[in-house]
Amino acid sequence: MTGLRDALLTRDETRLPGRRDEDWRWTDLRGTLRPMPVLSEAVQPLAPFDAPQGVQVRRFAAPATAGTAEASLSVAAGETLVLLDRVEAGEGPYARDLALHITLGEGATLHRLVLAADSAEAVSMSLTTVALAAGATLHQTVLATGAKRQRIATTVAHPGGGAHARLDGAYLLSGARHSDQTTILDHRGPGGSSEQLIRGVAADQGRGVFQGRITVAEGADGTDARLKHNALLLSGRAEIDAKPELEIYADDVACAHGNTVGALDAEALFYAMSRGIPEAEARLMLVEAFIGEIVERIGAPALQDAARAFLADGLEALRR
Numbered sequence: 001m002t003g004l005r006d007a008l009l010t011r012d013e014t015r016l017p018g019r020r021d022e023d024w025r026w027t028d029l030r031g032t033l034r035p036m037p038v039l040s041e042a043v044q045p046l047a048p049f050d051a052p053q054g055v056q057v058r059r060f061a062a063p064a065t066a067g068t069a070e071a072s073l074s075v076a077a078g079e080t081l082v083l084l085d086r087v088e089a090g091e092g093p094y095a096r097d098l099a100l101h102i103t104l105g106e107g108a109t110l111h112r113l114v115l116a117a118d119s120a121e122a123v124s125m126s127l128t129t130v131a132l133a134a135g136a137t138l139h140q141t142v143l144a145t146g147a148k149r150q151r152i153a154t155t156v157a158h159p160g161g162g163a164h165a166r167l168d169g170a171y172l173l174s175g176a177r178h179s180d181q182t183t184i185l186d187h188r189g190p191g192g193s194s195e196q197l198i199r200g201v202a203a204d205q206g207r208g209v210f211q212g213r214i215t216v217a218e219g220a221d222g223t224d225a226r227l228k229h230n231a232l233l234l235s236g237r238a239e240i241d242a243k244p245e246l247e248i249y250a251d252d253v254a255c256a257h258g259n260t261v262g263a264l265d266a267e268a269l270f271y272a273m274s275r276g277i278p279e280a281e282a283r284l285m286l287v288e289a290f291i292g293e294i295v296e297r298i299g300a301p302a303l304q305d306a307a308r309a310f311l312a313d314g315l316e317a318l319r320r
Contacts, residue, residue, distance in 0.1 A: 004029060004125040005068050005097040008039055026209045026241045027151050027180040033123055037066035037095045044090040052302035055082045060098055062090025062122070070099040077105035077133070082300045087126065089117035093148075098126035104136035112140045113303040115310045118147035120175055128154045134161030139299050142169040143307055145314045146177030146206065153182040160189025160220055167196045170294045172287075172314035173206030173238070180209035185225065187216045190250075193224040199294050200231035201287055202238035203318050210242045212257070218249040227257040232264060232290060234283070234318070284315055 003017040003024065017023075018030030042064035051057040060069055075081045087098065096118070104110055118124045124147045130138060142152050156165050171179040185194050200208040210229045231240040244257040264286050272282035291311060298304045 004033075004095065004123070005099065007033075007036065008066055008068060008095065008097060011036055023182070023211065026207075027149055027178070029123065029149060032149050033095060040065045040067060043067065046088055049086070052084065052306060055084050055300070055302050057084045057086065059086045059088055061088050062118070063094050063096055066095035068097045068099070072101040074103045075105060075108040075110050078107045079105070080109040081111070082303060083110060083112045084303060084306055085112065085114045087114065087116040087118070087124070090119055090122065092119060093121040094119070094123075096122065096124045100126065100128040102128060102130045104130070104132050104138060106133040107135040108133070109137040110139070111298070111300040111303060112138070113298065113307055114140070114142040114152065115306065116142065116144040116150065116152055117310075118145070118150055120148060120177060122147040123149045125151045126153065130154065130156045130165075132156065132158055132163045132165065134159055134163055136163045138165045140167050141294060141298050141303070141307065142181060143294075143310050144169070144171045144179045144181065145317065146171060146173045146179035149178050151180040151182060153184070155184040156186065156194075158185060158187045158189075158192050158194060160187065160192035160223065163192050165194040166297075167194070168294050168297055169198045170291050170311070171200045171208050172291065172311065172318065173200075173202045173208055174204050174317040174320070176205040178207045178209070180211070182211040184213045185215070187214070187220045187223045187225060190219065190221045190223070192220065194226070196227040197294065197297065198229045199291050200229070200240060201234060201291065201318070202231065202240055203234035205235070205237045207239045207241070210244075212243075213245040213247070214255065214257070215247045216250045216253055216255060220250045221252045223250060223253045223255065225253070225255045229259045231261045232287065233261065234264070234287075280319065284319060287318065288315055
């Protein structure tokens with residue numbers, strides 16, 4: 001359960017997580033969802049979309065008022081899948097909860113891109129659980145533009161055994177939008193690896209949240225796990241909250257995490273402006289370059305094109 005799903009299904013607002021819950025202190029739902037919206041199976045219409053060639057697409061429509069959805073996916077041993085999950089934006093206030101379950105067989109590979117769009121008035125939660133088998137490879141990238149409250153969580157059960165997980169992400173926040181990317185990576189066996197790179201940009205009164213927890217269990221020797229979060233504040237009223245964590249109970253591991261939050265490079269901005277580029281355009285160029293590394297790390301070219309188009313819309317929102 002994500003907290004929202006449980007509350008919607010039972011219509012019990014006391015089940016909503018709030019600021020006193022450590023993992024939810026920056027994404028308070030209890031103080032946001034009042035009164036509780038009424039569940040409905042009605043969804044908002046989807047705009048036309050042409051799926052990229054060679055890519056499996058799943059589209060999750062925004063509910064009319066409030067809704068929950070659940071989906072599962074398995075990639076068979078030795079198979080490779082390129083997947084685009086589009087969490088579609090709707091109009092006005094709505095509450096959405098998604099539960100997505102993914103299983104990768106031995107030696108399977110999944111390239112997954114998540115494009116999370118919501119209205120500025122929405123409360124949108126999603127939880128993806130991933131179970132890897134030995135030798136499996138997960139490459140996931142999450143791109144988000146925020147909502148009134150938006151949380152995108154991924155948990156990975158990592159068996160070791162040569163399996164590799166890469167969890168990348170980016171958020172571009174304008175207005176008063178909020179986005180929370182939370183990852184929990186549980187290394188349970190020896191000889192596994194993982195890496196995470198998250199980039200965030202918050203303008204106006206936007207609020208970005210990143211929580212990344214890596215756990216290396218007893219006996220998961222030889223684990224190589226690395227996590228990095230970098231964010232830019234484009235306004236004195238914007239906010240970034242980050243909590244990278246490492247819990248290591250094994251020997252002979254290579255684990256590291258890092259976190260930086262700052263402003264645009266003043267020298268780079270001055271250099272661009274000295275070449276005749278207006279300040280607003282120069283700022284957007286630097287933001288685009290900052291976020292661009294996330295796109296370049298996507299292994300499937302068709303997914304890179306979809307990611308660039310999505311981020312272009314997010315950059316345009318920063319311009320306004």
